[in-house]
Amino acid sequence: MDFDVIVIGGGPVGENVAWRTAAGGLSTAMVEKELVGGECSYWACMPSKALLRSGHALAAAQRVKGVVGGSLDPRAVLERRTGFTSDWDDTGQVKWAESVGIHVVRGEGEVTGEREVTVGGEVHRARLAVVVATGSVPKMPPLEGLDDTPVWTSREATSARTVPESLVVLGGGVVGVEMAQAWARLGSKVTLVVSGDRPLPRMEDFVGPLVVEGLRADGVEVLLNARAAAVEPGALTLRDGRVVRGAEILVATGRVPATKDGKPLVIDDTGLVSGVDGRWLYAAGDVTGRALLTHQGKYQARAVGSAILERSRGSEPEPWSAGQANADHVAVPQVVFTDPEVAFVGHTAAEARAAGRDVKVVDLDIAVAGSSLHADGYSGKTRMVVDERTRTLVGVTFVGQDVAELLHAATIAIVGEVTVDRLWHAVPAYPTISEVWLRMLEAYGL
Template sequence: MPEENPASAPQEWDVIVVGAGAVGENAADRAHKAGLTVAIIEKHLVGGECSFYACSPSKALLRPIHATRASQRVQGSEGAHLDPQGVLARRDTWVNRIGTSDRFDDSGQVGWLDHVGITLLRGVARLVGERTLEVDGRTIRARHAVILATGTTPTVPPIPGLREAKPWTNREATTSRRIPERLAILGGGVVACELAQVYAALGSMVTIIELTPRLLGANEAFAAEAVTEALRRDGVELLLETKAQSVSRLGPSGEVTVELSTGDRLTADELLVAIGRTPATEGLGVESVGGELNEAGFIRVTDAMEVTGVSGDQPWLYAVGDVNGKVLLTHMGKYQARAVGDLVGARAAGREPDPARTTPWAIAAGAPQVVFTDPEIASVGLSEAQARDRGLRARVVDMPMDSAAGAGLQAEGYQGQARIVVDEDAGVVLGATFVGQDVADLVHAATVAVVGKVPLTTLWHAVPSYPTMSEIWLRLLEEYGV
């Protein structure tokens, strides 16, 4: 089905999805597979933030750094070196950059929509009534459902002079062809740490300014400390418990000066703001149809992702992914989108929805996440503090990663740690965290254990292959006493 111009598009589809990022694409695909006609609306690039400005480019930048370091840690292959321009070129290939421009080619994603039969509308959408939207002045309507998947935008706080200084956000940092000599970063979360490591490896002098006492505050403290030590080894300066009071830039592209709460002044060539995300709901018209936003501006939804407060004979407005604020991770947004696509399909066909397929209940168990620094942090479920805050009788089991034979094969003198948090009453794993080189692929087994509430006595029979990193599971269970 061809890409449509709103001026000539049909007026009605069964389902309309707003936002053609990875989450919106999943919602549209699932609804279409249920036999419904689907239109998807996008004002910028099909594929969204993840494909062009976040997940894909940042990991494309990080991988050569990780691969080079991994090689250097293995006897016999220590000669690997990093080529900064090669790293940037690889990134450009991954995001389908058009020549030397700042434009990107989303024809691959558009072609996929065309192939499966989903209509693409280019433009800005706004809700104007029940199942009704305007797209750049043209009114369109959904027979069954509207699914909002507009995501988030980078938060730029109201620090005096910050906006006028035109700081980088993740968009500029992941797509820049220039490696600044000095880079200052506001924030100490995942984006800040990953991109600090990227630019430090590429040759920048990097300084992180973080308001709290430590980096990666959402992670277990031992994991955050491992990354903190690594950043310091990389030459990254960390200004913790420090606030940016004001910002100024010398001319339109000159150096940036940050006045700090310590009374010091920091000067850099670029300033990256990486302190959080703001829901992309401005002008969307959610409240005009009764939809509710929380105090942070995210769309309130039920466990089935139905927008709360919306009137109608039956639910028709849904919000999935970052815009609902449940879990700001692409894979969890896609999970919500698949569930909602199935839910909409069942309701449109007059079938009773199967909650096992149409309610993304695993959100409550704790989302899996990987921080793609060196060392990596791979985690899922509850941390020790979260388990105790919920009043659970939790036991923590820690083991060094090099207790698994496979770790020593990955790197000489392998450094890392693994932790599981066990519910002593239920005999199941509540959460797991792995820190070290190449631990990302360990998290899915942990996710199965956590979401599936697999008893420890059963996990003991899931024998890890020797000699692999997965042997850490045997060591953790032995330490627990299974």
């Protein structure tokens, strides 16, 4: 069949591209080999946060005097999680896609020629564009015995029907720390194995230790500077000879783009894949390697859809228009949904300095009226990184209970290049945790 646009991948990124081009009047097909809605809907963002939320809510209540007792019902938590995945049934997602004019093609799609996609031996052609939105897959480490040992990946960790008696988590990234806390709060005996001196090493240096404190408070055994050597059913052997045992072993050592060679498709800010003549091949989301985050992939998807529409009408997307994903370079927000939460956007202080910026760093405890009302003994930290030449923010990090809701203000400040002098006039409501913005600006010297 012929279409104006063919999108390979029916996750949130592919859905956003397809919806945008279909809404703009272009005939659009979306190819999906598994479930329409993709990794985020069924095995990542939604089920993982559902597993975490009940424990966070209980912990938050217990931090306020006057709340007595309380416990989690693991069965109910798992049932709630399953509700968010529609029990791994994509009927509703398919109906939505069809209702907005997207033609859903089941099967594995492969680019087999210029503007040509083959699915199960059937060739489909795109008059305008092919978009690759195939996401990413788990990156498996070179461990002795791994090929012969059934282990969990993020999929099993978010879709398990029962709570394992014990769980070993290998990897100190986002999946590792989130799943360690989720299953510990549901009653599993969890050991987290981190190869470096702290988890979340790409974030500001104070982030990992604070997350470790939270994990240990929930009974998680955290092993730092612990490198794995081999795995077998029920046991992970470290290079120093120690053996860590668990009924299940979760390997959470990162993800790589879902391409044949695991390498990203390099794109420009409109999503055009580099090195392909004719301006017909696009990519968006994890497969580009830019920022392996659902919201950022959807942002790229909106840019790609807009760029295709503009070019179909004979115009070219301008920088910072809907057809270019310029924010990828300056303001990528991320939340780690542990307790304490981590909310981060922009560049770390080290990254900013490495890029040659003259920066001033402001570090503060989150200790304002709003936080003290929010939780008795509230504990949190924040860092603001200011470019002294432009007097604008280039990075902000928050760690603490419920700090995710502070993140969008920081993202707007960075994207909008708002000076600290102008931010001084953005008055935070009292009494909220947002008061920390005023304290950061005061500490900066305003």
